[in-house]
Amino acid sequence: MLEHSIRTIPDHPKPGILFRDITTLLGDPAAFSAAVDALVAPYTAPAGVAKVAGIEARGFILGGAVAHRLGVGFVPVRKKGKLPHETVRISYALEYGTDEIEVHRDAVTRGERVLLVDDLIATGGTAVAAVDLLRSIGAEVVAAAFVIDLPDLGGAARLRAMGLPVQTLVAFPGH
Ligand code: AMP
Numbered sequence: 001m002l003e004h005s006i007r008t009i010p011d012h013p014k015p016g017i018l019f020r021d022i023t024t025l026l027g028d029p030a031a032f033s034a035a036v037d038a039l040v041a042p043y044t045a046p047a048g049v050a051k052v053a054g055i056e057a058r059g060f061i062l063g064g065a066v067a068h069r070l071g072v073g074f075v076p077v078r079k080k081g082k083l084p085h086e087t088v089r090i091s092y093a094l095e096y097g098t099d100e101i102e103v104h105r106d107a108v109t110r111g112e113r114v115l116l117v118d119d120l121i122a123t124g125g126t127a128v129a130a131v132d133l134l135r136s137i138g139a140e141v142v143a144a145a146f147v148i149d150l151p152d153l154g155g156a157a158r159l160r161a162m163g164l165p166v167q168t169l170v171a172f173p174g175h
Helices: 029-043 058-070 125-136 155-161
Strands: 007-010 018-021 051-055 073-079 087-093 098-104 113-121 140-149 166-171
Touching: 029 058, 029 140, 029 166, 051 058, 051 125, 058 073, 058 113, 073 125, 087 125, 098 125, 113 125, 113 155, 125 140, 125 155, 140 155, 155 166
Parallel strands: 051 073, 051 113, 113 140, 140 166
Antiparallel strands: 007 018, 073 098, 087 098
């Protein structure tokens, strides 16, 4: 069901990319609710997580819903230059060039248990940078959760190799 609620746009944003569009999932109340239920399920124990961190921008929608359902706070991991208070920044490699993400330095307390959420994991570059960034401000990142895995690009395996449990709901083989 979830898989069929995700729309695939060939050659977006450039030739050869199959863009996995979750706006159709978000617009379908049954699919949106099922996705959030599934993302939340492993972390409902009282000591599970204290905060959810979501990666801009689609990770805000899913992570915000997950945080609300868990009754915990939300931490935005943003593109550089957007957060108003004192930030910590990390740069990471893209296919061409680099990008930067940042969080507020005081977004978590030391040792706070954080669940990282994004819509999709591909190479894992973004998620690995977010984990490093959250750890650098004292978070204990306990797991990472994504709606979509592109397993052939190896991102989930990279996170697992860092000792992080990774949960994904739908896998698309290939790119
Ligand atoms: P990566 O850092 O390679 O794991 O890429 C993950 C980030 O890029 C996520 O925030 C995704 O939203 C986005 N992304 C990468 N590949 C795709 C794709 N094929 N379809 C949709 N979003 C993608």
